[in-house]
Amino acid sequence: AQSVAQPEDQVNVAEGNPLTVKCTYSVSGNPYLFWYVQYPNRGLQFLLKYITGDNLVKGSYGFEAEFNKSQTSFHLKKPSALVSDSALYFCAVRYTDSWGKLQFGAGTQVVVTP
């Protein structure tokens, strides 16, 4: 079985400050991990993924994520947040019995204030 947890319902950050959105996972074998972003009443947009290789993954819109196998974490980061980064962020892990199904965390609302 696999699971993914996002421990924070909401993250508040001032514009220009670093942004971190936390994600931990539980999966047997090597994990496939993803981050998506959702704006109100829209579908999810892909930000980045970790399959293998370098633990620091760079993605869209200046976001990056760090894979930490010992802590089973995949935290999303951005060095300097923008007001336009305010959105709902989802972490996802691929089902272990699957060729492509993803299991999503509950989501973290990011609020960036000017």
Add this chain to the structure above:
Amino acid sequence: DGGITQSPKYLFRKEGQNVTLSCEQNLNHDAMYWYRQDPGQGLRLIYYSQIVNDFQKGDIAEGYSVSREKKESFPLTVTSAQKNPTAFYLCASSIPGQGGGYTFGSGTRLTVV
């Protein structure tokens, strides 16, 4: 441009009615998925399909049905057996077996009136 189209954007259903949500993709993706989104619960998998004429139940399939007669289309029917259908429904597609992620549609918001 390639993408996924969901329609309608908003849908109202009377209790006891079946309604069908449309999902069409022109990405030539083999796999398609339906998720339900409720506040604070993330996305939950309803049904998925790897290839035409084949589909599998996800984690919350009760009260829903699907068909996959064409590669491009994966409609979802919310039946009267679904006791709490009010939610935001998202369709997605992918190339199965690879490390790629999903491409999502813009969603359909279903409300029971």
